[in-house]
Amino acid sequence: MATKEQILDYLQEVFDPEVPVLSVVDLGIVRKIEIDAEGTHITITPTYTGCPAMNVIEEDIRAKMKEKGISSFDIKTILSPAWTTDWISEEGKQKLKDYGIAPPEKSSPDKGLLSNHAKVLKCPRCGSMNTEMKSFFGSTACKSLYVCNDCKEPFDYFKCL
Ligand SMILES: [Zn+2]
Structure with missing residues (x-):
């Protein structure tokens, strides 16, 4: 066994x-x-x-x-x-970042996102804070789509629920 x-x-x-x-x-x-x-x-x-x-x-x-x-x-x-996204291991958060998805911010729930008020997120590619939410629902219902205004790259954000 x-x-x-x-x-x-x-x-x-x-x-x-x-x-x-x-x-x-x-x-x-x-x-x-x-x-x-x-x-x-x-x-x-x-x-x-x-x-x-x-x-x-x-x-x-x-x-x-x-x-x-x-x-x-x-x-x-x-x-x-x-x-909660707090359950994602540190290794998991690093993998998310390497994959190009902004890892969830510590301490959910994400009330800002739930009320459709976008949160300032760091671009996982270039680190710029000049990002904006394009769509509350990203590639799946569990993610939001953001775009970086500096490197022009879109990225997903794992919503904290
Ligand atoms: Zn960027």
Whole structure:
């Protein structure tokens, strides 16, 4: 039977379909791994209620467990406490930045964004503060689209919810 550490390693290979550089572990989606006589129990919390990516993530976890020969497992989804961007690991935030997405600012919730009042964000490419929000919804409902007025590059911002 696989150990908790092995399960965690396998989950490191399951990536967020929207941000393919982040694993579900980096995102902080995986809340708990328990192993008992019945098998492996994985508890996950969705990043964003209603985020269509969550079904994909659960399917991907199932596929990964099967691929690794884990036959008895279940995936439980808990909604409370709600996921916050604070759960993204430091490594995950660095990966987001390298990928060209502005990492979420510390301490959510992001009330400014929720009220459609754009926040001043640093461009992940050139570091300029001269950026503006182009659209509340970016490439997916979980992100907002920003554009940098200096390097003219658009970038996604992971909304803090
Ligand atoms: Zn820029």
